[in-house]
Amino acid sequence: MVAAARRAARSVSSVLSRFSWLRLGLLLTAPLAWLIAIYVVALAALLLTALWQVDSFTGNIDRGALTFDNIKNVLTTPLYRTVAFRTLGVAALVTVIDVAIALPIAFFMAKVAPPRWRRILLIAVLTPLWASYLVKAFAWRATLSQGGLFEWLGTPFGIESPGYGLTAVIITQAYIWLPFVILPIFAGLERVPDSLMEASSDLGAGPMRTLRHVVLPVLFPAIIAGAIFSFSLTLGDYITVNIVGGANQMLGNLVYVNQGAANNLPLAAAIALIPIAIMIVFLAAVRRTGALDNL
Amino acid sequence: MRSSVMKRRGPRAAGVVLAVSSLFLAAACGDDEPSTGSNGDGDGALTEIGEFEGQVSILAWPAYVEDGSNDPKVDWVSAFEDETGCQVTSKVYGTSDEALNLAKSGEYDVIAASGDLSLRLIAAGEADPVNTDLFENYDGVYDFLKDTEWNSVDGVNYGAPHGYGANLLMYNADVMDEPTSWDVVFDADKMAANKGKVTAYDSPIYIADAALYLMKHNPELNITNPYSLDEEQLDAAIELLKTQREYIGEYWSDFLKQAQAFTTGDSVVGTTWQVTANVINKKNIKVTLPEEGATGWNDTWMLSSQAENPNCAYAWMDYIMSPEANALATEYFGEAPNSDAACALTVNKDHCEIFHAGDEEFIQQIWPWRTPIKECLDGRTDVECTDYSQWTQAWTEMKG
Amino acid sequence: MILSANVKRLLAGLTVLILVLIYLPLILVVFNSFNTNQTMTWPPDGLTFDWWERAWNSQGARDAVMTSVRVAAMSTVVALVLGTLLAMALQRFDFFGKSSVNLLVILPIALPGIVTGIALHNAFKGILNLDLTLMTVVIAHSTFCIVTVFNNVQARLRRMGGNLEEASADLGAGLWTTFRLVSFPQLRSALLAGGLLAFALSFDEIIVTTFTAGSGVTTLPIWILNNMFRPAQAPVVNVVAVVMILLSIIPIWIAQRLSGDTEGAR
Numbered sequence: 001m002v003a004a005a006r007r008a009a010r011s012v013s014s015v016l017s018r019f020s021w022l023r024l025g026l027l028l029t030a031p032l033a034w035l036i037a038i039y040v041v042a043l044a045a046l047l048l049t050a051l052w053q054v055d056s057f058t059g060n061i062d063r064g065a066l067t068f069d070n071i072k073n074v075l076t077t078p079l080y081r082t083v084a085f086r087t088l089g090v091a092a093l094v095t096v097i098d099v100a101i102a103l104p105i106a107f108f109m110a111k112v113a114p115p116r117w118r119r120i121l122l123i124a125v126l127t128p129l130w131a132s133y134l135v136k137a138f139a140w141r142a143t144l145s146q147g148g149l150f151e152w153l154g155t156p157f158g159i160e161s162p163g164y165g166l167t168a169v170i171i172t173q174a175y176i177w178l179p180f181v182i183l184p185i186f187a188g189l190e191r192v193p194d195s196l197m198e199a200s201s202d203l204g205a206g207p208m209r210t211l212r213h214v215v216l217p218v219l220f221p222a223i224i225a226g227a228i229f230s231f232s233l234t235l236g237d238y239i240t241v242n243i244v245g246g247a248n249q250m251l252g253n254l255v256y257v258n259q260g261a262a263n264n265l266p267l268a269a270a271i272a273l274i275p276i277a278i279m280i281v282f283l284a285a286v287r288r289t290g291a292l293d294n295l
Numbered sequence: 296m297r298s299s300v301m302k303r304r305g306p307r308a309a310g311v312v313l314a315v316s317s318l319f320l321a322a323a324c325g326d327d328e329p330s331t332g333s334n335g336d337g338d339g340a341l342t343e344i345g346e347f348e349g350q351v352s353i354l355a356w357p358a359y360v361e362d363g364s365n366d367p368k369v370d371w372v373s374a375f376e377d378e379t380g381c382q383v384t385s386k387v388y389g390t391s392d393e394a395l396n397l398a399k400s401g402e403y404d405v406i407a408a409s410g411d412l413s414l415r416l417i418a419a420g421e422a423d424p425v426n427t428d429l430f431e432n433y434d435g436v437y438d439f440l441k442d443t444e445w446n447s448v449d450g451v452n453y454g455a456p457h458g459y460g461a462n463l464l465m466y467n468a469d470v471m472d473e474p475t476s477w478d479v480v481f482d483a484d485k486m487a488a489n490k491g492k493v494t495a496y497d498s499p500i501y502i503a504d505a506a507l508y509l510m511k512h513n514p515e516l517n518i519t520n521p522y523s524l525d526e527e528q529l530d531a532a533i534e535l536l537k538t539q540r541e542y543i544g545e546y547w548s549d550f551l552k553q554a555q556a557f558t559t560g561d562s563v564v565g566t567t568w569q570v571t572a573n574v575i576n577k578k579n580i581k582v583t584l585p586e587e588g589a590t591g592w593n594d595t596w597m598l599s600s601q602a603e604n605p606n607c608a609y610a611w612m613d614y615i616m617s618p619e620a621n622a623l624a625t626e627y628f629g630e631a632p633n634s635d636a637a638c639a640l641t642v643n644k645d646h647c648e649i650f651h652a653g654d655e656e657f658i659q660q661i662w663p664w665r666t667p668i669k670e671c672l673d674g675r676t677d678v679e680c681t682d683y684s685q686w687t688q689a690w691t692e693m694k695g
Numbered sequence: 696m697i698l699s700a701n702v703k704r705l706l707a708g709l710t711v712l713i714l715v716l717i718y719l720p721l722i723l724v725v726f727n728s729f730n731t732n733q734t735m736t737w738p739p740d741g742l743t744f745d746w747w748e749r750a751w752n753s754q755g756a757r758d759a760v761m762t763s764v765r766v767a768a769m770s771t772v773v774a775l776v777l778g779t780l781l782a783m784a785l786q787r788f789d790f791f792g793k794s795s796v797n798l799l800v801i802l803p804i805a806l807p808g809i810v811t812g813i814a815l816h817n818a819f820k821g822i823l824n825l826d827l828t829l830m831t832v833v834i835a836h837s838t839f840c841i842v843t844v845f846n847n848v849q850a851r852l853r854r855m856g857g858n859l860e861e862a863s864a865d866l867g868a869g870l871w872t873t874f875r876l877v878s879f880p881q882l883r884s885a886l887l888a889g890g891l892l893a894f895a896l897s898f899d900e901i902i903v904t905t906f907t908a909g910s911g912v913t914t915l916p917i918w919i920l921n922n923m924f925r926p927a928q929a930p931v932v933n934v935v936a937v938v939m940i941l942l943s944i945i946p947i948w949i950a951q952r953l954s955g956d957t958e959g960a961r
Contacts, residue, residue, distance in 0.1 A: 013869030020788065023870075027784035028796075031777040031841065035799055039811075039838050042818035046810070049817060054684075060419060079692045105713045108706040112698065119951050123944065124714055130943030131721055133899055134919045135936040138929075139720040142727065146560035147736040149723055163491060164545055164561065178717065207698055228805060236807015239901065239920075247543045249694055252809050259813050261392035261498070262687045263399075265821075272810045279806055283798065352910065364755070365927055386910055400820070400827075402910045551924035559736060574926065 050269035061265060070270035080254070084274050087251040090170055091234040097174040098181040098230045099223055106182050110189035111197075122186070129179050137243045140172040144244060164246035172244050173234045180233070181226035188222020189215075221290040231282065235275045251275055340426035344609050351607035353385040354397055355407035356594070357550055358570045358628050359457075360385040371623045375614045381607035389548035390498040391664065392687075395419070401601035404608040407457065409592040410445035411500055411664035415683075416597060417448055423600045424451045429609055432616040435634040439655045445665070446595040454595035455612040458621070460630030460650060461591035461661045462496070462504065463582040465557065465567035477585045479564055481508050481535055486542040494553060494565030495539065497546035499683065499690035500664055503590050504566060505532040505539075507662060511587040520673035521590065522665040529681045529689060536693050546694070550574075569629020591661035594630075625650075721940065728933035733926040750934035759918035760935070766829065766914055767897040770836035774893045775886060777837070778844025785845075786852040803839035811839065812906035819907065827909030835907040836900060840893035847889035848882060855881050891950045895943075915939075 016023050051066045074080045109121045128136075141164070143149040150161040162168055192215055200210040238252030245253075251274055258268035353360050360383065363370035372383050386403065388394040391412035398406050398421045408416055416422040427433045433441075433455070440456035447453055466474055470489070479485045480493055495501055506521035509531055518528050544562055547553035550571045556562040557571075557580050566589075572582045596612045598605065614620055618636035625632040626641045631652040638647035651657035665672060671680040681689075698706075723737075731741040750756055781800060785793060803811055815835050819825045859881075863873040901916035908917060919935070922928035 009871065010869055013871065016870055017864070021790075024784055024788045024790060027780045027788075031781045031784075031800075032796065034777055035803075035838070035841070038815075038818075038834060039803055040799070042814040043810075045822055046814040046817055049821075077692070079695065082695060101713055104706055104709045108710040112703050112706050113710075121710070121714075123947050123951060125717075126947050127940060127944055128717055128721060129895055130899070130947075131724070131940045132916060132919055132936050134901060134916055134923060135724055135932060136720060138923050138932075139724050139727075142736075143720060143723060145556075145736070148559070149719075149737040152737045175717075175720065207702065232805050232807060236809045236902075238809060246545050247540065247694065249691075252807065254691070255809050255813065257691065259816075260396050261390055262691070263392065263396050264684075264687075265813070265817065268813060269817075272813065275807045276810055283801070283805055287794070287798070365925060384910070400910075549924055551926065554926070555924060 046269050046272065049266050050273060052266045054264050054266055070266050071273070073267070074270045074274070080271065080274070083249055083251055083254055086166070086248075087235060087275075088278070090166060090173070090250065091231045093170055094173045094177065094234045095181075095227045095230045097170070098178050099185075099227060101174075101178060102182040102185050102226060103223075106186040106189050110186055110192075111194070125179055125182050125186075133176060134239070134243075136176050137172055137240050140168065140175065141244050144168050144171075164244050166245070166248055168244040168246070169241055169248070169250075172240050173230075173237065176240070177230040177233050180229040184222045184225040184229075185219065188219050188225075191222075192218050224286045224289055228282070228286065232279055235278065340424040341429060341605060341609065342426065344429055345606045347379050347381050347610060348604040348607050349380060350382045350384065351405065351604045351611050352403045353383060353405045353407070353611065354388065354394060354403040354599075355385060355405075356409075356628075357387045357389070359407050359624060360387075361624075361627065369623075369627055371615075371620045375611065375620070378614070379607065379610045381604070381610055383611070389550070390496075391415075391500065392498055393548070395421075398599060401599070403599050404602035404604045405611050406597045406599055407594055408454070408597050409594050409664050411592075411666045413445050413453065413595055413597060414448070415666050417453055421600050422453050422597045423602070425454055425598050425609075425612070427452055427455075430455065430613045430616060432613055432618070432634075435618065435636050436616060437634055437653055439658070440593070440633055443593075445593060445663075446597075454597040455616050456633045457594040457596055457615065458625040458628070458630040458633050459591060459593035459658055459661075459663060460569065460628070461584055461589040462566050463569060463572075463589065464585050465565060465572060465580065465582045467557065467560065467563040468579045468581050470563045473581070473583055474564070475583075475586055477504070477508050477587050477589075478512075480566070481505065481539055483538055483542075486539070489563050490542045491544045492561065492563040493539065493542045494545055494547055494556065494562040495536075495543060496566050497548040499686040500590075501566070502529070502532050502536065502686050502690060503662065503664070503667075505535045507590060508587060509535060520671075521662055522667045523672040523675070523680050524667065525671070525675075525678040525680050529685070533689050533693050536690075540693060540695065570627065573627070573629060588660050588662065591658075591663045593658065593663045724933050725937050728930060728937050730930065733930060746930035746934050750931045750938075753931055755913075755918060755922075756915075756931065756935050759913050759915045760939075762829070762913055763898050763915040766832050766836060767894045769833045770840050770897040771890050771893045773833070773837035774840035774844045775890050778841045778889060778893075779848050779882070779886065781841065782845050782848035782852060786849050787857070800842050800845050804842050808900075808902035809906075811835070812903040815903065816906040827907060827912070829908075829912050831907045831909070832904055832912055832914070835903050836897040839900075839903070840896055843892040843896060844886070844889035847885045847892070851882055851885035887950055891946060 016026070049061070050070050051068065053062050053065065053067060053069065054060070055062055105125075109118055109125075113121060144161050144163060146161070146163075148161065154160065162171075196214060196218075197210055200214045201207070205213070236252045236255075238250065238256045241248060241250050241253055251271065255268045255271050255275075258264045258271060262268075358365075360372055361369045362372035362383065362385075372385075376382055386397065388397055391409055394406065394408065394412050395415055397403065398416060399419070406412075406416065406422070408422075413422070427441075436456050440459075442450075442452055446456065464474060464477060464480070466479070471479070479489075480495065486493055496504070502524075503521040506518055506524055506528065509516055509528075510518040510521060513531070516528055516531055518524065524532060545552075545556060547556070547562075547565075550568060551574065553562065553565075553567060554571050554574045558575055558577065567582060569582060572580060596615060598608050598612070602608050615624065616633065618632075618634055618640050621632050621634065621637040622640035625637065626643065626646055629650070631650040631654075632638055632641070632647065635653060638652050641647060643649075647653070667681060667683050667686055669679050669682045671678065726739055728746055729742045729744070730739040731743045731745075732739060781796070785797060812835075815831075815838075816827075819827060819831050825831065855878075859877050860873055863877045868876070899916060901920060904914055904916060905920070908914065913921075915935070919932050922932050
């Protein structure tokens with residue numbers, strides 16, 4: 001009985017070993033089927049929805065007629081342009097701030113700190129990931145409010161709390177996504193061999209020069225990988241804006257309001273095309289740098 | 296296993312993708328059946344109440360379905376659950392727009408709907424007619440709340456009346472004197488001192504509040520009904536709101552978020568509900584009804600056409616209409632109860648006077664929420680009025 | 696590269712400052728879980744254990760945590776399987792469309808959550824007419840968790856090289872035996888790291904979850920969202936957050952020990 005099973009297993013094995021495309025097929029079928037059936041089709045359906053319209057009184061989607069009205073609306077109405085640029089600006093600023101903060105701490109963790117400390121530091125950076133995103137955003141709402149921590153700390157220096165608004169959104173988002181940016185940069189820095197940096201200094205380059213010409217080029221894909229996270233996460237966020245954003249709207253809010261309260265899923269889908277387009281352009285641009293392997 | 300270059304799988308893979316995608320898209324393009332009622336055709340309401348299903352799912356304004364989890368002393372749900380065995384799960388919404396969207400998911404049996412939502416629900420096929428003969432507590436309800444323009448269509452009744460109230464003006468007494476007019480949130484000079492601390496309701500229906508202000512202060516616009524605005528009048532209201540926008544700190548749709556903002560001092564003046572002031576419970580945060588009057592609401596409990604527990608739903612509607620429950624609920628929220636019997640049971644004996652219970656005239660004055668439609672609600676036939684989707688578009692553009 | 700002691704001290708100082716800034720809001724959360732004032736103004740009015748007691752007794756919070764754990768566990772399992780399969784396919788083979796598949800794997804996490812959320816919501820409810828249940832949430836979470844496992848396993852496979860597996864085949868082991876006795880042990884720590892990250896991602900996810908969870912499914916983030924502004928419950932939310940942070944230190948520490956070096960951690 002067992003011998004027969006084993007023989008069968010061996011013959012399967014030998015068949016598979018001979019035809020590598022069969023092996024590949026077996027490996028790829030399940031995950032690819034999952035991704036396509038669930039994700040790609042859902043996305044395609046959403047984009048198709050952008051071509052439909054909604055009956056204004058009943059709120060039901062009219063699936064009969066295809067029209068480009070929603071997309072035209074999104075492209076021509078100044079509101080969407082304003083909000084898109086505002087969102088892009090916020091996302092870019094958050095990314096720049098996060099990368100600027102992540103570089104020194106990642107460098108210290110990877111290259112300067114003694115190995116014993118490295119693990120502790122990594123745990124210290126990873127732990128806040130487990131504090132709920134919502135709780136962190138709410139903590140910032142409490143911090144920036146009247147009578148909150150910011151005001152308490154800033155009053156002796158005459159600094160006022162920025163209150164709720166775009167500044168608050170930038171601060172909160174930069175704070176929340178920081179660990180996501182530190183980790184890939186840290187991983188990337190670990191991959192830079194010490195010997196490379198030593199060789200560079202042996203050849204006479206000072207630390208700044210080594211950093212600029214040796215470390216940074218190798219590190220670049222990892223930095224981009226981190227940037228993808230903070231950029232994409234900020235681009236579509238609406239919850240932080242609702243909590244600390246005051247009266248402001250970002251792209252995520254427009255999509256959320258339209259698919260929800262305004263009951264206009266086709267318009268929401270049309271607006272969603274903006275962040276999708278932005279991210280696809282971004283991803284295509286960075287593909288060449290190899291950043292996608294560092295995610 | 297060495298990496299090996301092998302035969303092109305491309306065409307095969309592409310074929311599979313196309314096949315699967317077209318299958319799904321074909322399904323997507325297929326006709327979508329409108330939600331049919333659990334009672335079959337639209338005309339036939341229940342003729343008798345059957346056995347209770349053991350649970351009921353309710354979609355309502357905040358503070359309408361209190362089971363003690365917010366404040367152990369505030370609970371009228373537990374008594375209902377004990378009496379009928381129908382376990383209550385509830386979902387809270389902040390604006391009528393949210394409610395319509397949630398109702399369409401079909402996950403709720405009973406929906407508390409204001410006047411601007413009820414007709415939309417009926418038109419969308421989301422609400423079923425209600426047989427008021429099956430209620431024990433319907434007779435005691437004020438007559439002017441029965442079979443009204445917002446809860447019945449062509450003589451068919453769609454719900455159980457709950458109560459009505461006005462949107463009030465809340466202000467921080469430490470920062471300003473008691474306002475007598477809405478100009479503290481609409482007039483630039485008056486708002487200047489509170490820049491960044493003014494708040495307003497986050498829904499297109501708030502345009503009606505701006506229109507109401509214009510109705511009283513700019514009679515040349517000839518606005519007679521704040522829900523009946525032609526394009527010119529809508530533009531004027533939007534201009535007013537754009538002025539206000541510069542002084543707004545936050546728009547609110549979650550009344551508790553507003554409560555928190557007023558408590559910390561991040562908001563100092565703006566429109567609100569009585570229940571918000573009750574929750575804040577601080578001496579310096581007060582509410583008032585300004586001289587121009589206000590927009591308001593009148594609420595009805597409606598039966599979802601996708602209700603899975605219609606019998607428990609009827610049981611809830613009957614229960615919440617009863618004087619005991621209605622008194623508790625409306626007093627907590629701060630609105631007028633639906634019957635004299637309920638009025639007799641409120642803890643604060645002046646409650647009904649303060650909230651103008653039984654006062655048909657008052658309900659006319661407070662301009663309760665209605666859904667704007669193209670046919671002018673004030674009866675004008677020479678112009679076309681703006682409908683709610685135009686209001687929604689205008690509102691989003693105004694917020695910027 | 697030789698850094699002067701001053702530069703090293705500067706970097707150390709910056710690191711400390713950054714860590715302090717990272718933990719300041721979290722410390723605020725801890726304080727607010729003891730704050731008598733429900734609106735969390737600073738400095739706290741007084742200290743109380745009331746909220747901790749209420750959190751301990753809160754059935755809602757406990758149920759929410761259990762639901763989140765279940766969803767995260769199931770999603771992680773699915774992500775582990777699919778991610779490993781994909782990593783092995785993409786690392787060991789070259790084929791037409793390889794980079795497109797790579798892009799496809801990343802898409803669920805690179806596209807904003809709200810896009811994924813409304814796309815899946817539309818697909819489940821609008822097209823397939825499914826009810827939104829725990830399973831729809833698991834399906835959604837698995838989809839964007841695949842990438843964390845994929846990246847970790849792919850990085851490990853790259854470093855492993857194929858030599859050991861070839862040797863095993865040369866010695867006569869079949870494919871499954873090779874995987875079981877040679878590949879898998881080497882992959883284990885990468886799977887653990889990827890799985891842990893996937894678990895964390897799923898546990899704290901809110902945006903896609905709100906769109907794919909029906910009214911009956913309350914994960915921890917949804918529970919927090921519902922209770923965040925309620926005066927009586929907001930401090931309880933803080934308590935729950937503190938507990939989650941403390942509890943999470945253990946698995947993180949274990950994962951770090953087992954993963955040996957920290958390469959491939961994202």
